[in-house]
Amino acid sequence: MSVLMISILFALAGALIFTLIGLVSGTDETAIIVPFTLLVILLGAPPEAVFSFFMAAVLSKHLTHAIPTALMGVPGDTTAVPLIDHASALRRLGVPHVALRKMLSGGLIGAFIALPTAVLFGQFLGQFADFFKSASGLIFTLAAILIAYFSKGKWVSVLMIVPFAFFIKSIDMFSFSVVEKHLSISFFLGIAxxxxxxxxxxxxxxxxxxxxxxxxxxEYHLAPEVKGWKGFFPNPFKVLTGRQTAHTAATSFVSSLTFAFSPVGMTSLMGEIVGSRNKGVYKKSTSSLAAMNGVTESTYIAEAIIPLLAFGIPLSPVALGPASPLFNAPPVFTSDPVNNLHNMLTPWEFFLYGLIGLVIASIIAYPFAMNYARTATVFVMKHxxxxxIVGMFIGLxxxxxxxxxxxxxxxxxLTMATVGGLLNRVLGVSSGVQFMIFYGSTYMITKLLGA
Amino acid sequence: MKTEAVVKEAQVNTSKQEYIEILGDTVVPSRILLAVIISVIASIGGYFLGKSIFPQIAEAKMVSSYSLLLGIGGSVIALIICSKLFKPSRILMEEETSSEGLEEILQDLQADAKSEYELIKNDPVTKKEMEELGILETFKRSGERSQ
Incomplete structure (x- = not known):
């Protein structure tokens, strides 16, 4: 079977699985995308197929998580949190289906803008790659301090960097003495x-x-849904007004370039900007929702592609979370030394296989969410x-x-999950910080203790 | 006040069911433990089964991948079993179209009915969209009323 066919099949699998998972509200992206992507990598899928799978998974999940956000007022996942206010305003006006349609159309447009932008920008940044690769230990350490400060825990997260690195290295040494190899997937899963x-x-x-x-x-309150178009695949450009399309395109483009910022932060910021330029409750809410959902897609896609294509080391919140297996999944992919999709795919292949993933996700998740939002939600909620769900993820x-x-x-x-999870829940040291400390731990402990 | 709080606490303790919130949804404590145990056993069981049967029927280098697949199969079966065993503890209310008054909604959103309607009147694209949805009339009425 050719690589192209395999990639299409994996993209199909990714789109189908994550279209369904997106319906479950409140699911954490990292906990869900990481195990499935690792599975695909370890099953021996070619790198092209892994990338198509990941792209299809991300877009499908984001498209269907608009359903609980719009119809129930419950955020589909963390990136949907900033959309809740506008979505519930439209829900109260009795038009939740409009919120859903605007979000889906915005998301689709955002995704297709982000892919080419990210590939081009990643290629441009690639000229600095040697510097980044040679200094990766130091960069991870500095980045850990920076994102620790911006995490919920603030100073306590910064304080926890060295002890957590020490903890990671200690259990790494012990497990090395038993199984005679350095583990990383087990660490990842624990954090996730x-x-x-x-x-x-x-x-x-x-x-x-x-x-x-x-x-x-x-309690969940499910709003009614009214189908307001004919056919199966509504044209996103007709769902949005010209002005909304322009705003969505502009914000998605800008947020494709700011790959080092948090997706939730960018979504709120761009939502504020678009909201301030549109007056009137209905217009403001619909325009903001379309633009914000476009931004969640574009930041996700760009934050995965840019560091991957340019450096091969995970230097964005998404690369440290859901996309982390693309950088580091030994023995197949490693980020130190860099031997992952960065070396295995050309920019053109990033574009092509990314496009395969996005197109397949659009064909499956978009009409599904447009046509069966309510039926599907009722099924998942009742059965x-x-x-x-929690059992399945811990099992995986x-x-x-x-x-x-x-x-x-x-x-x-389980040890990592216990320590990392409690640090996260109690002290606010987020998973992104923990991933960053994991990457920087070897450098930090070597420099500090000379060990 | 004190006694009231105590009574409330006692009620919680004696009520039939206690729920805990995990990842934003409520679950029954004993069930979540069972679900985790079933899923771990099913997925690792599938993996072991694969490790023992595939060496006889598949190439040596594929054994580990196939076993992993069987493990995933196990976890999917666990998902189905757990869904059958443990019914969701959620209350789903299927609402009819909201009957809230527009004034109240606008007030919550800190918007003024009159200027809202003015904005819509001068914006043909939005006006047409709202007309098709059937919410233009409500905005028009409340806008005129507040004049």
Whole structure:
């Protein structure tokens, strides 16, 4: 089978799986995209197919997470949080379906603008790659300090950098003495599932559980949906007004270049800018939603592609979170020394296989979300319990850790999930900071202790 | 006040079911543990099964990939089993179209009904879109009323 066909098949798989996962509200991107991408890599998919899979997964998930955001007023995931206010304004006006359509159309436009922009910009930045690669340890350390300061924990996150690096190196040394190889997938998975794992731990602790106890199940209010067009594939340019298309395109373009900033931050910022230029409740909300959802797509896509294409080392919030397996998934991909998609794909191939992923996701997720939003939401809400979902992700993480290093892998993952998850939940040291410390730990401990 | 709080706490403790919130949704504590155990056993069980049967039927270098696939199969089966065993603890309310008054909504959004309608009148694109949705009339009425 040719690489092209394999890539199309993997993109299809990614689009189908993540179209469904996107319907589950509140799912954390890192915890969900990381295990699946790792699976695809470890199954031996060619690098082109891995990239198509990832692109299809990201776009599909973002398109369908607009459904809980618009119809229930519950953020589909963290990047959807800034959209909630505008979405609920339209919901209260009785037109949640309009919020959904504007978001979907904006997202689609944003994605297709981000891909070529990111590939070109990444190629331009590539001339500085040697500098970045030779100084990667130092860059990771500095970046860890910077993003630690901007995380929820602020100074405590900065304070935790050295102890956490020491902790990582210590369990790395111990596991090395048992299995005689340095592990990294197990570390990754631990950081990724940390937040949900620590919730489970807290619920088991008789002293700590009070913070999570609820006396009643969570209530969801599902708004009605009105189909207002004919056919199956509504034209996004007709859903948006000309002015909205222009605003969405402009903000998506700009946010494709600012790859080092947080996607949530960029989404809020661009939403504010577009909102201030459109007056009137209805117009402001619809325009902001289209632009903001465009920005969540474009930041995600650009933040994965630019560091990958230009440096091969993860230097953006998305590259440290959901896209991290594209940089580092030993033995297939490594980021130190750089041996990942950076070396394996040309800029043209990044564009081509990225496009395959985006087109397939658009064909599947976009009409699905436009036509079956309500039916699908009702099905998921009534039949798929959160217990089953959380269970599946912890099961997958254990499977992958076991695949890497047997029982040692599982223990390492659960230890990381416990420590990382509690640091994240209690002290506000976010997963991005933890990933960055993981990358910089060797450099930091060598410099500090000479070990 | 004190006694009231105590009574409330007692009610929570004696009520039939306690829920905990994980990743933004409520679950039953004992079920989530069981679900995790079932999923871990199913996925690693699938992996072990693959490791023991594939060496006889597949090439040596593919054994590990196939075993991984069987492990994923196991976790998907676990998802289905857990969904059947544990019904979601959510309350889903299917709402009819909101019957809230527009004035109230606009007030919450700190907008003024009259200037809202003025803006819409002077913007043919938005006006047409709102007309097609059937919400233009409401805006028109509340705009005229507040004049």
């Amino acid at each position: 599932i940390g937040p949900m794992f620590s919730d489970i731990l807290v619920s088991l602790s008789s002293s700590a559980r009070k913070s999570l106890v609820r006396s009643a199940p969570k 798929i319990s959160q217990e089953a 993480a254990c499977l992958l850790a076991f695949h890497e290093a047997g029982l040692v892998g599982i223990m390492l993952t």
